[in-house]
Amino acid sequence: MGGMSLPAVMERMRAVDAVRAIQRQWVKDTRESVAQGGPFAICNGDECEELFIALGVPVLAINYWNYLILAQGKRERMTELLNEAGYPGDHFFGFALAASLSPADAPWGGLPHPTLICASTRSDMETRVCELWAEREGCDSLVMDFSFPAPPFEPLPQQWWVRLREDWETMLDADRLDYRVAVERDLIGRIEAMTGRSLAGGALAETMARINTQMALWAEAQQLIAQAPRCPVHIRDQISMYQAMWHRGTQRGIDLIRDYRDETAARVVDGVGAYADERFRLYYSVQVPPWHAEIEERYGAVAVCCSYSNVPDLYWRKFDPADPLRALAARHMMLFSWGPERIIDIARRHRCDAAIVVEPSMANGPSEQSRAVEAAGIPYCAIPRPTDDEEVRGIIARFIETRLC
Numbered sequence: 001m002g003g004m005s006l007p008a009v010m011e012r013m014r015a016v017d018a019v020r021a022i023q024r025q026w027v028k029d030t031r032e033s034v035a036q037g038g039p040f041a042i043c044n045g046d047e048c049e050e051l052f053i054a055l056g057v058p059v060l061a062i063n064y065w066n067y068l069i070l071a072q073g074k075r076e077r078m079t080e081l082l083n084e085a086g087y088p089g090d091h092f093f094g095f096a097l098a099a100s101l102s103p104a105d106a107p108w109g110g111l112p113h114p115t116l117i118c119a120s121t122r123s124d125m126e127t128r129v130c131e132l133w134a135e136r137e138g139c140d141s142l143v144m145d146f147s148f149p150a151p152p153f154e155p156l157p158q159q160w161w162v163r164l165r166e167d168w169e170t171m172l173d174a175d176r177l178d179y180r181v182a183v184e185r186d187l188i189g190r191i192e193a194m195t196g197r198s199l200a201g202g203a204l205a206e207t208m209a210r211i212n213t214q215m216a217l218w219a220e221a222q223q224l225i226a227q228a229p230r231c232p233v234h235i236r237d238q239i240s241m242y243q244a245m246w247h248r249g250t251q252r253g254i255d256l257i258r259d260y261r262d263e264t265a266a267r268v269v270d271g272v273g274a275y276a277d278e279r280f281r282l283y284y285s286v287q288v289p290p291w292h293a294e295i296e297e298r299y300g301a302v303a304v305c306c307s308y309s310n311v312p313d314l315y316w317r318k319f320d321p322a323d324p325l326r327a328l329a330a331r332h333m334m335l336f337s338w339g340p341e342r343i344i345d346i347a348r349r350h351r352c353d354a355a356i357v358v359e360p361s362m363a364n365g366p367s368e369q370s371r372a373v374e375a376a377g378i379p380y381c382a383i384p385r386p387t388d389d390e391e392v393r394g395i396i397a398r399f400i401e402t403r404l405c
Helices: 014-036 051-053 062-071 075-084 094-101 124-137 162-172 174-195 205-228 236-247 251-270 294-298 311-315 325-331 338-350 360-362 370-376 391-405
Strands: 039-044 059-061 116-120 139-145 280-284 301-306 354-358 379-384
Touching: 014 236, 014 251, 039 051, 051 059, 051 174, 051 205, 059 062, 059 162, 062 075, 062 094, 075 094, 094 124, 116 124, 116 174, 124 139, 162 311, 162 325, 174 236, 174 325, 205 236, 205 251, 205 301, 205 311, 205 325, 236 251, 236 301, 280 338, 294 301, 294 391, 301 338, 338 354, 338 370, 354 370, 354 391, 379 391
Parallel strands: 039 059, 039 116, 116 139, 280 301, 280 354, 354 379
Antiparallel strands: none
């Protein structure tokens, strides 16, 4: 492909610009609503947003706010604020707390006063940050047990993600799922008491159905990206569309992803690509690779997918309309599970020439994961951290020159 004269799409997608504008306006509208006495909740991503959405309560995901802080280049300022407050070190998860210490430094004018902050047991850091944040805001806090990083007692079957839509209950420990359902019922009671609203009728089932519609549209877009002769959507824009997940289960979320699917399809029909020079297709293990522009310019090596490229497959769930909470609680317990099988699956679907994976432990020699991916015929490059520095660029450059060129 390198010597061909082909059109390129270098500007951002209209769908991406739309979701960014909507997010900014959503924060402004929520501040105004809270100023008039309305509720507002904060939780970590994929913890319990759907319950707030079904009850009509604005909810923000902490990890989204943290990434927005990074995108605006405020890491140093947030770290300084945390250090000044007596919390030493550089802690990504603490950036949202830092922003609340100095609203003038927060994105888009800062967040409104929350009514409830939910944490989970996925990490001690998360739990403590949420406790401190709630204490500072003078609001209620709640810790949710058994979040999605908690693995089941029994090993997952091979290609578990293929069966996840229909057979999710067979892959979870029944007693732990029962407990998680009870925890989420308690949360519903807390929200109802907090707002005076009631989760009556089929509101949660309707939310779950809209999530499935949204995920089906997103899966169509991702399939178009994977199968197109040239990658039609820059990895930057693929990741940016993840912001539509914060409108999960709403008509707005459906509309945002439908527009993204339609714009992606139009690019495929028009035969355009997101990269001017696409010679080597890369899978990248986290989000937007900071070294991407230089590697593309030097080698025509472009990131066409990442570890989030399978998200639509993981969120869609078959559910009983009479008991949608069980399926939702199960998804909160079992969502992401990385590992060589998923890397191989995503990389193959996107016709990748290699996988670039953040794996600090590779300093001790090849890992089981690297051996499995290599055995599947996919060259594997481990980098020590997801940053743009001379060492990381050098590792990737040597890998491309020795394994791909």
